[in-house]
Amino acid sequence: MNQNTNVDPAELEKFSSLAHHWWDLESEFKPLHQINPLRLGWIDGLAPLQGKQVLDVGCGGGILADSMARKGAEVLGIDLATKSLRVAQLHALEASTPNIQYREVAVEALAEEKPAGFDVVTCMEMLEHVPDPGSVVRACAQLVKPGGxxxxxxxxxxxxxYALAIVAAEYLLKMLPQGTHEFDKFIRPSELAQHAIDAGLVVDSAKGMQHNPLSGRYWLSSDTSVNYLLATRRPLR
Known part of the structure; x- marks a missing residue:
């Protein structure tokens, strides 16, 4: 798929219309703020971020990118939602976040510009919002250094x-705006792993992310039946 067409304009508009809420801890983005320490800890545990060159693909308002910079990484966050990027940049200025930059560029275009340019690449909660997730995975694989x-x-x-991420989260508990997710765009772990393997990556491990709506607690587990994270590496040769 052409790098300029691997974007759904409706998805961009959806997140742009919410852009001013990114750093409101009680907004639609509250779940992202709540899970961010888990994501950050998992990434930093496998690939210690201090001193690393890190790319965050689909960075949105910069929640993960900002926290990785504060762990000592040199971070570039990229997205195609202009308003979200402006919010991310403004937050970085207001919070004096060190070593962070943001760019409005497609991941496929950046892969041509900076192949093997990063020690760590993250792409979180983004693949289910693009027409061709395999294209994004291939670009991420191109962007990471051997061994990264x-x-x-x-x-x-x-x-x-479907029951938990759409019916419960969007309609019953109203944790997310209705229409945030489309079931047909969800990706089975086996499908994502195959995308990674096809792109030349080696699958290291997977974790599930679970949530108790009564206590509000999130935690990582081996249950990948709903939200899950996949760690992969680019071979040294």
Whole structure:
């Protein structure tokens, strides 16, 4: 798929219209703020971020990118939602976040510009929002240095995920705006792993992310039936 067409304008508009809420801890983005320490800890545990060159693909308002910079990484966050990027840049200025930059560029275009340019690439909660997730995975694989790590997170495609990630989260509990997710765009772990293997990456490990709506607690587990994270590496040769 052409790098300039691997974007859904409706998805961009959806997130752009919410851009001013990115750093409101009680907004639609509250779940992302709540899970961010888990994501950050998991990434930093496998690929210590201090001193690393890190790319965050689909960075949105910069929640993960900002926290990785504060762990000592040199971070570039990229997205195609202009308003979200402006919010990310403004937050970095206001919070005096060190070693962070943001760019409005497609990941496929950046892969041509900076092949093997990063020690760590993260692509979280983004693949379920693009027309061709395989293209994004291939670009991430091109962007990471040999021996480097690529981390993904997305949502499984099965009846349980539909019930929890759409019906419960969007309609019953109203944790997310209605229409945030489309079931047909969810990705099974086996499908994501195959995309990674096809792109030349080696699958290292997977974790599930679970949530108790009564206590509000999130935690990582071996249950990948709904939200899950996948760690992959680019071989040294």
């Amino acid at each position: 790590w690529v981390f993904f997170s997305t949502i499984n495609r099965n009846p349980k995920a």
